[in-house]
Amino acid sequence: DADVTQTPRNRITKTGKRIMLECSQTKGHDRMYWYRQDPGLGLRLIYYSFDVKDINKGEISDGYSVSRQAQAKFSLSLESAIPNQTALYFCATSDLGPATDTQYFGPGTRLTVL
């Protein structure tokens, strides 16, 4: 089984709808992240969490919210989806340690807002 899973893998929704993207991990990592990928822009950080009680905004958090339900679960919500939120969304995890704090990514969720 994959260490970092995302559901759904693909989603089409309409403008104004509330959408939740879910991320689960079995790596035992404390840190979790949400990114979005747009063509020609690379990946940009939306939100990140260093533990269950810690939530931080990234560079593009407007229009998004998150919930860290447990160490292993980190959800991203679009309260009222709009077309420019059409993108590929990635969840990632990492662990603080004496190594490199490398981030490991989930398979991504393709979201289309019509």
Add this chain to the structure above:
Amino acid sequence: AQTVTQSQPEMSVQEAETVTLSCTYDTSESDYYLFWYKQPPSRQMILVIRQEAYKQQNATENRFSVNFQKAAKSFSLKISDSQLGDAAMYFCAYRSGGAWAGANSKLTFGKGITLSVRP
């Protein structure tokens, strides 16, 4: 704020040949990490290689190696003996801080480069 620049949007290489992908970054920090991630058509982000800024020795992982020039703030990826499976988008990424990064473990990505491999 740190920035990562990948100025070449696309590159192509003949199978079995060597290709180098360029990346430059801007930072005022002295302690940081650099990464190359690969994104094949499956869209999974796969770590290729990482480099600690305090290490002078260039990182190597099998056919993948980097040329890290700290003074020039350059971090290029060399792929030797290119294979069809190397065709993907490659992202360069920067992470602030030392081994215990604290609040600075966020990654800053470049825009990516699409590598095609000709059979």
